[in-house]
Amino acid sequence: MIDDAQLEQAAPMGETVIQPTGHAPVPRISVIVPVWNRPADIERCIRSLQKQTLPQSDYEIIIVDNGSTDSTPAVARKSGVHVLVEPRPSSYAARNLGLSAARGDYVAFTDSDCTVDENWLAKGLEALDRHPDNAVVAGPIELFSENMPTSSSVCEAYERIFAFRQERNVARGAACTANWFCRTAVVRQAGGFRSDLKSGGDFDLTRRLQAAGYPVVYAPDALVFHPARATVSELCSKARRVIGGRMMMRRNRRNPLHWWAGLTIDTLRRFQTLFTERCPLVMRARLSILLVTLWLAACWEVLLITLGGEPRRA
Incomplete structure (x- = not known):
């Protein structure tokens, strides 16, 4: 494990750190959301992020468009959040770009089709504060749809049984980035996500961090909601x-x-x-x-x- 003096502002995977400009207050935590062709979803996601109980000065929202060909970038910019563009077709490359721009001491990740509980950031930060050993904190990902939880749809029933078993993931030293917190410098020092991957990069990074001495812990009250797949x-x-x-x-x-x-x-x-x-x-x-x-x-x-x-x- 590296000490605090070594946790410098290293860019993920050799990328350039985007330096902040102006004199805006430095947030405590940066929320990074990659998105690709999901205008309605990203609008709903941003709306939930802007309703956090955490003071707005304590966090920033960074949306990274991953080459959308529809109105997604315009919808995100209309919400008044920080929008970046990563043309390489990889949500992990997009997350790395967001990570390079993050100004917070901590970083939180969720997905564009998710919504978050109003206490999500507050509870995530509480869990981080309880672990000064620079732990990765992962919270539950609860499914929602018009028919849940007693859906007659076979697809939604399948999702209820098998999808997003985050507590089990944490027990195995992994976590989904739909609900994922860590100290920003720790993730940068680890090299960020593998941008050559199109799936599984969250498990890869979490396991690399754990192997480097950073524990993965579960925060049951830091809630994220994900739509059940219906087809x-x-x-x-x-x-x-x-x-x-x-x-x-x-x-x-x-x-x-x-x-x-x-x-x-x-x-x-x-x-x-x-x-x-x-x-x-x-x-x-x-x-x-x-x-x-x-x-x-x-x-x-x-x-x-x-x-x-x-x-x-x-």
């Missing part, structure tokens, strides 16, 4: 993106048999979890079919990448 297409897209990210992190493992075996084991474990859930027999059967569908989608992505295809972006 099979959305779930298949996520399954393909996730396996693509894993393959990019382990470029030396190009044998598709390795990845197909791993996907099969993971799917069997999900079947085991499914059959411990209390749900109607018909829903369990539909969820079983969905599990097989997602397994096939991920296996197809493995084949495409093995043959030279590019991983999908978020």
